[in-house]
Amino acid sequence: MSNDILxxxxxxxxxxxxxxxxxxxxxxxxxxxxxxQAIAVTLGSGAAPLAESTAADAAIYVDDPALAEFNPEAYGxxxxxxxxxxxxxxxxxxxxxxxxxxxxxxxxxxxxxxLAYVNDLGVEDGKVVATSQIYxxxxxxxxxxxxxxxxxxxxxxxxxxxxxxxxxAAEQIGSPVSLDGLKTKFVKMIRPEGxxxxxxxxxxxxxxxxxxxxxxxxxLVEELAEALxxxxxxSRPITDAGWLPKTRQVxxxxxxxxxxxxxxxxxxxxxxxxxxxxxxxxxxxxxxxxGAPIFDVAHYGTTCDLFDVAEAMLDQL
Amino acid sequence: MNIVxxxxxxxxxxxxxxxxxAGTDLDFDEVDFTLNEFDEHSIEQxxxxxxxxxxxxxxxxxxxxxxxxxxxxTALAKGADKVVKIVGDFEPGMASHTQAWxxxxxxxxxxxxxxLAGVQAADDRDGQIGPMLAAHLDVPYIGVVADVxxxxxxxxxxxxxxxxxxxAEFEVSLPMVVGVQAASQxxxxxxxxxxxxxxxxxEIEEIEVDDDGPGAGSTVRKMSPPVSAGHAEMIExxxxxxxxxxxxIIRERGLL
Numbered sequence: 146m147s148n149d150i151l152x153x154x155x156x157x158x159x160x161x162x163x164x165x166x167x168x169x170x171x172x173x174x175x176x177x178x179x180x181x182q183a184i185a186v187t188l189g190s191g192a193a194p195l196a197e198s199t200a201a202d203a204a205i206y207v208d209d210p211a212l213a214e215f216n217p218e219a220y221g222x223x224x225x226x227x228x229x230x231x232x233x234x235x236x237x238x239x240x241x242x243x244x245x246x247x248x249x250x251x252x253x254x255x256x257x258x259x260l261a262y263v264n265d266l267g268v269e270d271g272k273v274v275a276t277s278q279i280y281x282x283x284x285x286x287x288x289x290x291x292x293x294x295x296x297x298x299x300x301x302x303x304x305x306x307x308x309x310x311x312x313x314a315a316e317q318i319g320s321p322v323s324l325d326g327l328k329t330k331f332v333k334m335i336r337p338e339g340x341x342x343x344x345x346x347x348x349x350x351x352x353x354x355x356x357x358x359x360x361x362x363x364x365l366v367e368e369l370a371e372a373l374x375x376x377x378x379x380s381r382p383i384t385d386a387g388w389l390p391k392t393r394q395v396x397x398x399x400x401x402x403x404x405x406x407x408x409x410x411x412x413x414x415x416x417x418x419x420x421x422x423x424x425x426x427x428x429x430x431x432x433x434x435x436g437a438p439i440f441d442v443a444h445y446g447t448t449c450d451l452f453d454v455a456e457a458m459l460d461q462l
Numbered sequence: 463m464n465i466v467x468x469x470x471x472x473x474x475x476x477x478x479x480x481x482x483x484a485g486t487d488l489d490f491d492e493v494d495f496t497l498n499e500f501d502e503h504s505i506e507q508x509x510x511x512x513x514x515x516x517x518x519x520x521x522x523x524x525x526x527x528x529x530x531x532x533x534x535x536t537a538l539a540k541g542a543d544k545v546v547k548i549v550g551d552f553e554p555g556m557a558s559h560t561q562a563w564x565x566x567x568x569x570x571x572x573x574x575x576x577x578l579a580g581v582q583a584a585d586d587r588d589g590q591i592g593p594m595l596a597a598h599l600d601v602p603y604i605g606v607v608a609d610v611x612x613x614x615x616x617x618x619x620x621x622x623x624x625x626x627x628x629x630a631e632f633e634v635s636l637p638m639v640v641g642v643q644a645a646s647q648x649x650x651x652x653x654x655x656x657x658x659x660x661x662x663x664x665e666i667e668e669i670e671v672d673d674d675g676p677g678a679g680s681t682v683r684k685m686s687p688p689v690s691a692g693h694a695e696m697i698e699x700x701x702x703x704x705x706x707x708x709x710x711i712i713r714e715r716g717l718l
Contacts, residue, residue, distance in 0.1 A: 154637070157624060214630065217603045230716040242624050245582065246641070249589025253562070253597035258679030260591040275680075277587045278688065280488075281475045285688040290680040298589070328635040329602045332619070332704055337627035349717060373718065385644050391627050398606070398623045406717050408708075427715055429708055430694060436478060441690030445711060447697040449704045457705030 146294055148181025149233045152201065153224060155243045156187070157215070158334075161195045163306045164239035168299050169199045170308025171266060172237055176202060179268055185313065188212040188220055193317060196345055198404060200311025208317055212323035217246035218329035223256055226321040233294060235273060240298035241399070248298040258290045262363060264303035271299070282416040282438045301397070301420055341392040349375035351394060351407040352422070353383055356411015356432060356451055361386045366410060369455050372462040375406065380418045396421035410451045414439025431455075464518030465552040466574040467508045467542070470564045470583045470591055471526055471533065473554075476694070486682045489552040490527075497533045500580025506645035507542035507610050515613050517575070517705045522546040522568055524561050526554050529686050535660040539652035545664070550671040557678035558583070562591045566598030569668050574637055575615040581605050583642040588678035592641035602634050605641025 150172040154165035172183035185201035190213035196206035205227070209272070211219045224247065228236055236251065238244035240262055252259035258273075265276035265287075273290040278300060344350060351370040357363060363377075371375045377393060384394040395402055397417040407425035412418060414430070414437055422428070425440050430443035431451045440446045447454065473479065482489045508519045521537040523530050525547040535544035550562050569577060576715040577599070579592035596603030604620050608629065612618040614637055621629045623643055697707045712718045 157628070216632075242622065245590060246593060246603060246605045247595070249558075250593035250597045250603055251590055252679075253559070253594045260680060261586055261589045274683075279587050280473065280479055280584050283475065283479055283687060284488075284685050286682050286685045288587070288678075288680040288682045295679075296589075297508050328632045328638070329604065330632050332631040335621065335629040335631060354601055363507070373712070386648050388675055393519070394627070398625055398627075405715070406712060427711070427717070428694075429711065440694045440696070441688075441692070443694035445692035445697055445708070447704045447708075449697075449699075450702050453701035454705050457701045458709060459481075461702075461709055 146232045146234060147217050148176065148179040149231060150176045150183050151228065151231060151233045152237045153244070153247070154185055154187045154199065155239050155241060156189065156192060156195050159459050161198055162239070162241070164241055164299065164301045166306040166309030167200060167302070168237045168239065169201045170306065170310065171299070171304040173200065173202060173308070175235070175266065175268055181234060187315065188223055192402060193315060194454045196315040197312060198310070199241055199313060200309055201329050203317035203443040204313045204413065206315035206317045206322055209320040211327065212320070214331040215333050216327070216329055218327050219318055219324050221247055221250060222322050222324065223320055224251060228255060230321070235294065236296050238296070238298050240300045244298055244371070248296050251343060252296040257294050257296050258283060258297045259298070260288065260290060262300055263296040264300045266297065266299070271338050278416060282414070282419070295324050298415070302324065341390050344376055344378050344393060344395070345400050347376040348404055349373060350378040350402060350404045351375045351408045351410065352378040352380065352410030352411050352412060354380040356384045357383070360386070363388055365452065365455050369459055370461055373408070375408070378402065380412050409439060409443070412439060414436045463511070463515055463612060464575045465511055465517050465519045466503045466510045466569055466571060466572055466577045467501070467504045467519065468569065468577060468579040468595060468603055469504070469521060469523040469533065470498045470561060471495045471523060471587050472498050474566055475584055481685060485684055485686060487555050487685055495554070496525055497527060498580045498583040498708065499529045500582060500642060501592050502649040503645040504578040504642040504651040505537050505540055505582050506647065507540065508640050510646060511576070511610060511612050512541065514611070518543040519654050520544040520546060520572060522548065522565060524548045524552065524556070524564050526552050526556055530688065531661070531666060534666055535664060536652050536657050538660040539656040540665060544667065546667045546669060548669045548671055549715065553612055558586050558588050559594060559678055560675045563598065563675040564596035564629050564671055566595050566669070569595065570599055576618055577639040579639060581643045583605070588680065591660065592639050596639035599637070603641065604632055604634065604638070606643045607640050608644045609646045620694060656677055665677055
């Protein structure tokens with residue numbers, strides 16, 4: 146086993162995802178402490194420039210038409226081969242849509258410990274120590290991996306991206322394994338319909354979550370938003386239920402917003418939602434649960450009933 | 463088509479979570495357990511596939527705290543055909559690796575065409591069930607899926623979510639495991655009367671397991687509420703006073 150760290154980068158639509166840089170930055174710090182290298186691994190087709198955009202100590206770019214779009218089966222096969230060849234101390238994935246298809250899968254495939262939802266990471270006496278954010282963000286579990294190599298799933302935004310941005314030449318190779326006969330075939334990308342407003346361009350947002358209770362109550366939120374000259378946004382459960390269009394969804398699988406005002410009604414602040422709004426300039430949260438994680442992120446908060454406050458605000462505006 | 467749903471019972475996040483004396487895990491005597499919310503979607507998606515394309519839906523879970531029956535009866539009331547519980551000398555707090563191993567051993571004998579699992583669970587410290595099942599069963603996996611169509615037992619079309627509302631469509635030769643983020647329709651409710659009826663008449667198949675299986679491969683030194691960098695300034699008062707203060711704060715910023 147080497148003291149190297151393989152960082153499996155992610156890219157979409159010709160752009161390297163920030164998580165790649167966040168992981169590389171952290172990997173460099175850890176690898177240096179272990180006397181090894183942080184190696185950025187990029188899979189793709191015609192993606193060499195992306196592969197060389199990180200500050201990793203070394204970079205590998207695997208080029209094959211079958212890797213043009215993310216494909217968990219194809220990517221998985223290549224990564225298994227690379228890990229078995231390099232035997233790194235750690236293989237890092239994003240705890241993201243792409244990374245979550247691969248990390249735990251790899252850990253079973255090659256018999257390595259997996260640490261998921263990681264937002265803090267270190268090595269002590271040759272053992273990987275990681276803090277995982279679990280139970281909807283309500284608990285941080287600091288754990289020590291058994292000896293040997295480890296697969297890690299890193300939360301987006303856990304580490305700074307600028308530490309991983311730079312320029313390192315990549316060794317370009319073809320796939321180390323045959324990618325014929327894949328059972329998984331990428332068909333096409335599906336993009337959200339236009340026509341609705343772009344909430345990322347709004348200065349003021351009133352966001353509604355599960356606390357609103359029912360679809361009928363959304364009208365109250367719309368009235369409040371109108372009075373504040375704001376647009377209505379929502380957490381995932383609201384758009385999943387069809388109470389507001391998907392284009393209004395803020396969060397990990399929705400959009401990231403940075404408005405001047407983010408007024409939140411009945412949203413607990415689960416990690417997936419926080420990811421989409423934690424950088425808003427003024428966050429005011431209304432939630433009857435004093436222990437809701439959102440109060441760790443909001444600038445102002447109240448445990449008053451959201452209906453009472455919304456009605457009172459409408460009266461006063 | 464043989465559709466299998468692998469479910470997971472997890473601590474409920476609604477109430478305050480209590481820690482054990484050592485501070486290394488939850489106090490499982492004090493927490494309520496509930497069906498993983500993403501598994502509600504898996505069950506719904508499975509029944510939708512059956513309704514569209516025919517077949518049978520089998521729901522299987524590890525009976526960690528001997529309270530799985532109600533969840534299984536509810537699944538039957540929603541349209542599942544068969545329910546199975548894996549029983550043994552189990553403790554709550556079982557690693558996801560262990561649960562995935564137990565589930566895979568039960569599921570491989572079912573010869574499924576498609577296996578659905580919730581994309582993730584709140585206690586997945588050592589990884590998610592779905593991808594681990596796929597690795598054990600040696601079949602393809604796609605997770606964060608918001609739509610599954612399988613018109614026959616040969617191919618499934620799934621839509622995988624990325625951020626910003628962007629999705630990727632894949633065609634996969636079956637069998638496969640799907641990690642369900644959301645069913646293509648909100649999960650249906652089962653009338654209590656129907657659940658009670660199932661409780662009276664339905665059979666739950668039991669699979670008994672002695673073996674330990676793999677563990678998490680890591681040990682928790684300390685579990686605690688995360689230390690946050692800050693906390694919101696809480697606004698006191700009744701709703702009128704709170705509303706007034708909020709408006710004032712917004713005006714002070716020149717936003718109104």
